[in-house]
Amino acid sequence: MSIRTQKYAQAAYPMVEEIQHSTGTLEANYRSVALNFPTMIMQSGLSQAIGFLMAKDKDEHRALLQHLAKLLGFESSKDLHQVVVKSELKQYQLLTRQALDASSWLKRYTQALLKKD
16 A cells, blocks of 8 residues: 555656656746745645646646646646635645645656756
């Protein structure tokens, strides 16, 4: 039986690896967003952090949001957003903890796989 963080680690690696093989500036831009996202959740809250990614609507923001949604078990980023916005306090706190764990794995693999500019 694997724990939740192991599942995040196993699922996050191929997601970041796919970004590594992308063309254009997506790799560098994704790196920037992914490295700052866990801090953004801590400082602003999960709903505001997700809202930020949705508002920016650039490829790197959409990719990170989609990766986060998949890691948390949602079919789409819109589904994740709807659940976060409508959740009660306990569920919101759980989603925040899970999002921090998942985004931390995305950050770790981003540091390891994606090169700096």
